[in-house]
Structures are given as C-alpha cells and as structure tokens.
Amino acid sequence: MAQQSAHSERKYPCERCPLQRSKTFRDMTSREIGFMSRFKRGELAVDKGAIVLAEGARNPHLYTILFGWGFRYKLLPDGRRQIVNYVMPGDLIGLQGSLMGEMQHSIETLSPMTLCVFERGELMSLYREHADLAFDVTWLTAREECMLDENLLSVGRRTAIERLAYLLAFLVSRGRGVGLFNGAPPQLPITQQHIADTLGLSLVHTNKTFRKLVDRKMLRPLDRGCVVLDVEGLMSLARWEGSNEDTRPFI
Amino acid sequence: MAQQSAHSERKYPCERCPLQRSKTFRDMTSREIGFMSRFKRGELAVDKGAIVLAEGARNPHLYTILFGWGFRYKLLPDGRRQIVNYVMPGDLIGLQGSLMGEMQHSIETLSPMTLCVFERGELMSLYREHADLAFDVTWLTAREECMLDENLLSVGRRTAIERLAYLLAFLVSRGRGVGLFNGAPPQLPITQQHIADTLGLSLVHTNKTFRKLVDRKMLRPLDRGCVVLDVEGLMSLARWEGSNEDTRPFI
DNA sequence: CGCTTACTTGAGTCTGGTCAAACGGGGTGG
DNA sequence: CCACCCCGTTTGACCAGACTCAAGTAAGCG
Numbered sequence: 294m295a296q297q298s299a300h301s302e303r304k305y306p307c308e309r310c311p312l313q314r315s316k317t318f319r320d321m322t323s324r325e326i327g328f329m330s331r332f333k334r335g336e337l338a339v340d341k342g343a344i345v346l347a348e349g350a351r352n353p354h355l356y357t358i359l360f361g362w363g364f365r366y367k368l369l370p371d372g373r374r375q376i377v378n379y380v381m382p383g384d385l386i387g388l389q390g391s392l393m394g395e396m397q398h399s400i401e402t403l404s405p406m407t408l409c410v411f412e413r414g415e416l417m418s419l420y421r422e423h424a425d426l427a428f429d430v431t432w433l434t435a436r437e438e439c440m441l442d443e444n445l446l447s448v449g450r451r452t453a454i455e456r457l458a459y460l461l462a463f464l465v466s467r468g469r470g471v472g473l474f475n476g477a478p479p480q481l482p483i484t485q486q487h488i489a490d491t492l493g494l495s496l497v498h499t500n501k502t503f504r505k506l507v508d509r510k511m512l513r514p515l516d517r518g519c520v521v522l523d524v525e526g527l528m529s530l531a532r533w534e535g536s537n538e539d540t541r542p543f544i
Numbered sequence: 545m546a547q548q549s550a551h552s553e554r555k556y557p558c559e560r561c562p563l564q565r566s567k568t569f570r571d572m573t574s575r576e577i578g579f580m581s582r583f584k585r586g587e588l589a590v591d592k593g594a595i596v597l598a599e600g601a602r603n604p605h606l607y608t609i610l611f612g613w614g615f616r617y618k619l620l621p622d623g624r625r626q627i628v629n630y631v632m633p634g635d636l637i638g639l640q641g642s643l644m645g646e647m648q649h650s651i652e653t654l655s656p657m658t659l660c661v662f663e664r665g666e667l668m669s670l671y672r673e674h675a676d677l678a679f680d681v682t683w684l685t686a687r688e689e690c691m692l693d694e695n696l697l698s699v700g701r702r703t704a705i706e707r708l709a710y711l712l713a714f715l716v717s718r719g720r721g722v723g724l725f726n727g728a729p730p731q732l733p734i735t736q737q738h739i740a741d742t743l744g745l746s747l748v749h750t751n752k753t754f755r756k757l758v759d760r761k762m763l764r765p766l767d768r769g770c771v772v773l774d775v776e777g778l779m780s781l782a783r784w785e786g787s788n789e790d791t792r793p794f795i
Numbered sequence: 796c797g798c799t800t801a802c803t804t805g806a807g808t809c810t811g812g813t814c815a816a817a818c819g820g821g822g823t824g825g
Numbered sequence: 826c827c828a829c830c831c832c833g834t835t836t837g838a839c840c841a842g843a844c845t846c847a848a849g850t851a852a853g854c855g
Contacts, residue, residue, distance in 0.1 A: 365693075367693055367694075367696075367697045369697070369702070370783050371783070373701040373702075374701070375697040375700040375701045377692075377693045377696045377697070388682075388686060389686045389689060389690055392682070392686045392687075393686065393687070393690060397690050397693060397694075398693055416679075417675070417679065420675040420676075420678050420679050421675040424668070424671040424672040424675070424678065425671075427671050427675065427678050427679070427682070428667075428668065428671050428678070430682055431639075431643070431678070431681055431682045431685055432643050434682055434685040434686055434689060435639060435640045435643045435644065435685055436643075436644070437689055438640060438685060438688055438689050438692060439640060439644060439648050441628075441689060441692040441693065441696060442618055442628045442648060442649055443618075443648075444696060445618075445626060445628045445692060445695060445696050445699060446618045446620070446626040446628070448696060448699050448700045448744065449626040449699045449741075449742075449743070449744030450620055450624040450625070450744060451620070451624075452842085453842075453843075484800090484801065484802090485801075485802070486801080490700075491700075492700070493699065493700030493701060494843075494844090495843065495844050495845080496801095496802090497803090497804090497843085497844070497845080497846095498842080498844070500802065500803065500804085501803090501843090502843095503802095504803085504804095514802085516801085516852075516853090517800090517801070532620055532621050532622070703810085704810075704811070735832090735833065735834090736833075737833075745811075745812090746811070746812050746813075747833095747834090748811085748812075748813075748814095748835090748836090749810085749811050749812065751834065751835060751836085752811090752835090752836090753811095754834095755835080765834085767820080767821095767833085768832090768833070
C-alpha cells in the first residue's frame with residue numbers, strides 16, 4: 294500500500310494544495326502545512342454517482358473535498374429520502390462519523406470528485422498539536438450547523454417557490470465562494486429529483502414550481518441541471534439576506 | 545464586578561457542577577475542572593419566556609445550561625417562525641455566534657433557566673491548553689448537527705402525525721438522557737404553537753394531529769404541555785430508531 | 796433501435812392551510 | 826368578589842397547495 298513517507302505519488306501535495314490557491318481560504322503556516330502533510334493519508338478519486346460515505350458505516354477516514362460536488366442525505370426505512378445539504382470543495386466530511394461512531398447520513402457525488410483522505414484516529418493528535426487547526430474544525434462544524442438551520446427554516450416555513458428560490462441562491466452563493474463558476478453563469482449539476490428531495494416536495498410539484506421560475510427568466514433549464522440567471526431576484530423572492538463569508542478555514 | 549479569584553458567590557462551583565452528578569456526562573479530571581473554573585465568568589439565572597440570545601446580536605459570552613428548557617429558532621422577515629431545536633441541561637449555546645460573528649438564531653426559555661457563563665475571547669485558550677475539552681466542544685457541535693439532520697428529515701419527509709410522533713419521542717429521549725424526568729412520566733412544557741413552529745405545520749392542523757395521538761392514548765394533554773404515555777409507540781409510528789448515547793462530554 | 800433516465804403535463808384527490816368562532820382557566824383591576 | 830380579558834386550545838367549514846396517478850416526450854447510450 295502507498296506509504297506517506299515520500300508522498301511521491303501525490304498529485305496534490307499539501308504544499309501545493311489546490312484549495313490554497315483560492316483566496317477564500319485562509320493561509321496556513323508552513324508548520325501547519327507540514328502537519329497536514331503527515332496527517333494526510335492519501336487521495337481518493339471517485340466517479341459521479343458514487344457513494345463516498347454510507348449511513349450506518351464505520352469508516353476510519355475523514356475527508357476534505359478538493360474537487361467536485363456532492364450531497365448529504367438521510368433515508369427513512371420505506372425509502373423516502375431527504376437531502377440535508379450539499380458538499381463542495383473545502384468541506385470536511387465524515388467528521389460526524391468519527392465522533393459518534395457510525396455515520397448517520399450518506400454522501401453521494403454529483404460529479405467526479407477528488408478527496409484528501411485523513412485518518413480518523415489521528416484527529417486527536419491534531420487537537421493536541423495544533424489548536425488553531427482544531428479551532429478550524431469546530432468552525433467548519435458550526436458553519437454546517439448554520440446552513441442546516443437555514444435549510445430547516447426553508448423547508449419548515451417557506452412556500453414551494455420560496456424554497457426553490459432559496460435553494461438555488463444558496464447553492465450559487467456557496468459555489469461562488471469556492472470559485473466553482475469562475476465568472477461563468479452559475480450552472481448547477483442537480484436534477485429536479487435532487488431538488489425535490491432537498492425541499493421536501495414531490496417531483497411533480499417541483500417541476501411545476503421550477504417552470505414558474507423559468508417563465509420568470511430567473512432560471513434556464515439544462516440537461517440534468519440548470520443555469521441560474523438572476524441570483525438577486527431569487528434572494529429577494531426567498532427573503533434571504535445571504536451569508537457573508539469572507540475568508541474561511543479549511544483542513 | 546464579581547471577580548473569579550474566590551468564586552465566593554457562586555451557587556454552583558465547577559468542583560460541584562450539578563451536571564457532574566448525572567452519570568450521563570463524562571467525568572472531568574481535576575486539572576480540567578480547575579481550568580473550567582477559571583474559564584467560567586459567572587452564573588446567569590433567567591425567567592421563563594426570556595430571550596437568552598437574540599438573532600443578529602454580538603454577545604461576548606458562551607453558555608452551558610445547568611437547569612431548564614428552551615428552544616432555538618429563526619424568523620423570516622414577515623414573522624414566520626421556525627424552531628430548529630430545543631436546548632436542555634448540558635447543552636453549550638452561543639458558540640456559533642462566537643465563531644461566525646453574530647448570532648444567526650435566537651434562544652428563548654421554556655422554564656426558568658440557570659446558565660454557566662463563559663467568555664467568548666477565552667475560547668482559544670481552551671483550545672490551546674486543553675485539547676480534550678476542545679475535542680468535546682467539537683463533539684457537542686457535531687451532535688447538534690446530527691439532531692438537525694434528523695429534524696430536517698422529519699420536516700421534509702414525514703407526514704404530520706409522524707412528525708409529531710418523532711418530535712415527542714425525540715424530546716422525551718433527550719430529556720431522559722439528562723435526567724429531566726427522573727422516573728416520573730415525561731412531561732413536556734411546550735404549547736401546541738411551539739409544536740407547530742417546530743414541525744412546519746399550522747396551529748390548527750397541529751391541534752387536530754395532536755388529538756389523534758391523544759385518542760390513541762399515546763399522549764395526555766396538560767395545561768401548556770403534555771405527558772407522553774407511549775414513547776415506544778411514538779417511535780415506531782415515526783419509524784425512528786432512537787439515538788444511542790451512553791456518556792457524553794460537556795463543557 | 797430499443798432501453799433507460801429525466802422532464803412535462805393534465806386530471807383528480809387529499810393533506811394541510813385559512814378563517815371564524817367559541818371554550819375554559821388564570822390573572823387582574825374595579 | 827366578580828367581570829373581563831388574555832392565552833392556549835378546540836372545532837367546523839371551506840379552500841388551496843401539494844400529492845398521486847398516468848401518460849407522453851426527449852435525449853443519451855449500449
């Protein structure tokens with residue numbers, strides 16, 4: 294198996310971490326980079342549609358996403374699915390499984406994805422040796438909590454069209470934050486089934502709501518996805534202020 | 545102002561923290577207790593119906609709940625309210641405001657509440673000096689995330705009666721975990737309006753759903769609250785497995 | 796070329812929302 | 826002490842947003 298002594302076969306060594314290139318992410322000290330490089334176990338590249346983490350599993354790894362999109366979801370025994378959030382580059386996933394024992398949700402990719410792999414068991418040494426990084430882990434978890442609060446508000450209290458408007462604005466806002474569109478009109482790789490399962494709506498009703506936004510020219514449909522044309526309009530329709538993130542940590 | 549040198553006026557010094565009495569919470573080393581005692585700024589007792597933390601505020605404090613119930617919620621500009629979770633003894637609140645700048649949600653009490661007050665600015669020294677406690681903070685945050693995922697699944701994908709069943713079972717399960725009922729039939733101090741705002745339902749429909757559970761003898765109404773009679777029944781109705789927590793950290 | 800996956804659309808139904816009114820207990824001011 | 830009021834709850838009538846069922850289109854793929 295690949296050893297981390299030389300890291301020779303790494304496509305993305307920590308010193309040249311692709312996330313560092315984006316000015317969204319905070320700079321790491323060289324000591325931190327050195328630690329991360331030892332903490333890192335390898336890289337994982339998965340296809341579109343792959344299940345990276347499965348509910349109920351005990352996976353000994355943690356991951357940071359380097360490239361690609363995905364979503365995090367839960368299932369009811371009879372198959373009803375709820376997508377609870379989306380994951381993007383810079384997101385740390387699998388932490389909850391590390392802390393609670395087994396995974397309480399699954400994560401599936403929406404595009405090919407590259408992940409940075411860490412050892413669950415080494416997490417405590419990160420806490421011991423790098424308080425700043427430990428703080429960042431907590432920051433990331435608190436941010437996730439914050440997004441979930443917003444999602445819950447949306448599903449619980451917004452109407453169908455407001456929910457959809459919120460979701461689209463939210464995804465574009467997050468995607469822009471990590472430079473996923475770089476200037477191009479924001480394109481989302483999610484099907485209407487994904488949207489329905491995020492908003493707590495049926496597929497049919499989602500489609501009808503979707504059409505309304507297309508008619509209003511806030512949205513253009515695309516094969517298995519859509520292009521968002523008017524983020525401002527969507528935000529005001531959803532009565533969403535947006536989240537103000539300037540720089541953020543990552544692991 | 546009260547100084548923490550003597551802590552003379554504290555009703556609940558850390559050495560005799562009331563949470564330590566419950567075997568749910570993990571034991572702290574005496575070094576940890578010493579640190580917590582310095583980290584602690586004081587105690588806060590608030591009435592029922594008080595707003596402990598307000599959305600948009602920049603509160604320089606963090607709190608751990610020692611006694612009492614409350615709920616955490618968000619508002620839409622037009623007044624629609626979504627309760628995102630409930631808070632109980634042992635819960636750490638205000639952390640998100642500490643990390644993100646200003647609070648993204650509010651917290652209101654459902655009973656008189658006593659809180660342990662910490663200084664936001666000192667959090668980093670906790671991370672530096674006590675990796676174990678820092679880890680616990682992350683653990684608590686991840687647990688909150690886990691509960692939110694469950695709530696979102698519920699609001700998004702369960703029917704009205706399933707949602708109500710889930711909520712009641714969830715609250716009883718959490719309350720038992722921290723010894724809130726100690727053997728007595730579990731009594732919840734929430735009005736139907738709170739339930740409605742948690743489940744994303746209207747008050748009227750909540751009442752009709754509530755009645756169905758009363759008719760099924762799973763629930764007994766009470767002045768501004770209810771007694772849960774059949775937690776097992778509620779869990780199976782909601783198709784909820786329950787969460788298995790043995791011991792947990794606290795701060 | 797047939798199969799599968801995603802999207803559309805219409806018809807009919809039902810869960811859950813809105814409006815309105817009334818009840819009951821606890822607190823309060825006259 | 827009592828009338829009044831407020832809050833939480835309850836119920837009925839009616840309405841609408843969202844669901845299910847069903848069928849059809851279009852694009853991509855082996």
